[in-house]
Amino acid sequence: MLTFLFWNTNGKPLVEAIVELVEEQSVDILILAECEVAPAKLLMALNRNVSLFYFAPGNSPRLVMFTKFPDRYVAPAFESDRVSIRRLALPARAEILLALVHFPSKLYWSEDSQMLECTVLAATIVDEERRAGHSRTVMIGDLNMNPFEKGMVGASGLHATMARTVAERASRVIQGNSYPFFYNPMWGHLGDWLERPPGSFYYERAEQVTYFWNTFDQVLVRPALLDRFRSKEVRIIDRVGGTSLAMLDGRPDGQNASDHFPLLFKVDL
Amino acid sequence: MPEEAVDFWPELNSAKLRTPLLILKEQAALLGKHTQNLVVASVNTQTSSAEFVHRFIIEAPTLNYRYELFIISHDLLLYPVQVLSGPLGHFTLGMKFNTEEEFVKWLKDVLNSDQTKRILGSLIAQVEA
Numbered sequence: 001m002l003t004f005l006f007w008n009t010n011g012k013p014l015v016e017a018i019v020e021l022v023e024e025q026s027v028d029i030l031i032l033a034e035c036e037v038a039p040a041k042l043l044m045a046l047n048r049n050v051s052l053f054y055f056a057p058g059n060s061p062r063l064v065m066f067t068k069f070p071d072r073y074v075a076p077a078f079e080s081d082r083v084s085i086r087r088l089a090l091p092a093r094a095e096i097l098l099a100l101v102h103f104p105s106k107l108y109w110s111e112d113s114q115m116l117e118c119t120v121l122a123a124t125i126v127d128e129e130r131r132a133g134h135s136r137t138v139m140i141g142d143l144n145m146n147p148f149e150k151g152m153v154g155a156s157g158l159h160a161t162m163a164r165t166v167a168e169r170a171s172r173v174i175q176g177n178s179y180p181f182f183y184n185p186m187w188g189h190l191g192d193w194l195e196r197p198p199g200s201f202y203y204e205r206a207e208q209v210t211y212f213w214n215t216f217d218q219v220l221v222r223p224a225l226l227d228r229f230r231s232k233e234v235r236i237i238d239r240v241g242g243t244s245l246a247m248l249d250g251r252p253d254g255q256n257a258s259d260h261f262p263l264l265f266k267v268d269l
Numbered sequence: 270m271p272e273e274a275v276d277f278w279p280e281l282n283s284a285k286l287r288t289p290l291l292i293l294k295e296q297a298a299l300l301g302k303h304t305q306n307l308v309v310a311s312v313n314t315q316t317s318s319a320e321f322v323h324r325f326i327i328e329a330p331t332l333n334y335r336y337e338l339f340i341i342s343h344d345l346l347l348y349p350v351q352v353l354s355g356p357l358g359h360f361t362l363g364m365k366f367n368t369e370e371e372f373v374k375w376l377k378d379v380l381n382s383d384q385t386k387r388i389l390g391s392l393i394a395q396v397e398a
Contacts, residue, residue: 038331039330039331040331040396043306043331044397054301054306055330057330057333070309
């Protein structure tokens with residue numbers, strides 16, 4: 001069982017919070033977006049008691065990764081400014097692909113542009129799956145889109161469905177073209193039922209349509225990995241030890257922490 | 270009924286062999302413990318005709334920097350081990366070790382040599398800078 005933690009730290013020097021969270025949740029793979037802390041400094045902090053973590057370098061400047069195993073087990077397969085696809089090949093375990101993503105913000109990109117970029121990302125992932133010879137893929141990141149947006153659900157986009165039973169169909173054909181599914185457990189993290197954070201990011205603007213809470217930080221899983229993935233273990237985290245990452249009204253505390261909450265999930269490998 | 274073939278093969282047992290590669294990998298895995306994994310080591314193995322060639326690499330992943338400390342080779346019988354390149358003072362052309370003991374002694378000398386210490390010290394300083 002591998003425990004993953006993804007956090008867009010919004011360029012904040014959150015070394016203590018990161019380390020505490022990693023220790024508290026026994027994280028095996030740490031992925032950060034918008035991390036301005038030097039990797040060496042964070043590595044020293046992660047290994048302050050025991051040297052468990054390794055830095056897993058890639059060429060995507062917006063995403064950094066630390067693992068509890070040497071970086072040769074998580075070699076880059078595809079790297080671009082906002083996407084890093086790694087082949088996680090641990091000894092005696094089935095290889096999986098990890099697609100790490102930090103998509104452009106809605107502040108700078110229109111919804112249409114984000115949607116079209118999803119088709120590029122989806123094609124890139126399929127290319128790498130073809131090269132790897134399997135589709136055991138997990139996509140993780142700050143998509144800057146909600147699970148219900150067209151780029152997320154559209155067939156030529158990420159094609160990420162809310163239901164395992166639908167994803168289990170593996171793919172569907174439209175106009176003669178086959179599109180593989182992702183399963184998106186983040187649909188279950190919209191709103192505040194079960195007294196969880198209503199999303200991972202809060203944004204409010206004086207216009208007709210605003211969602212207030214957004215679930216931009218997401219994990220998507222291909223059908224080939226569904227039996228190794230537990231939806232109930234996916235958590236948006238708003239507290240580290242005794243410290244809240246939220247303000248009194250529950251919104252992410254962008255001053256003292258990040259404007260995004262961390263995302264935790266587990267995969268049986 | 271066809272007769273069952275007589276098996277000429279002996280009992281095979283590889284567990285007792287400590288190959289040069291295993292010895293190198295053990296030492297490579299131990300470096301990170303001394304450096305908080307800021308500087309780590311790995312072994313890159315290739316085959317060249319009948320030879321196994323092992324490169325011992327020092328790496329600083331956060332700098333994306335790699336340094337080849339030495340190269341050794343051996344044939345299928347593991348020993349003698351031949352040194353193809355190595356740190357100053359610990360390498361001469363045609364250097365060979367006929368036994369595991371000789372090879373381990375040389376390896377210990379190399380890892381503890383002033384040149385190796387200087388390389389590791391410089392790398393750690395650069396990583397921490």
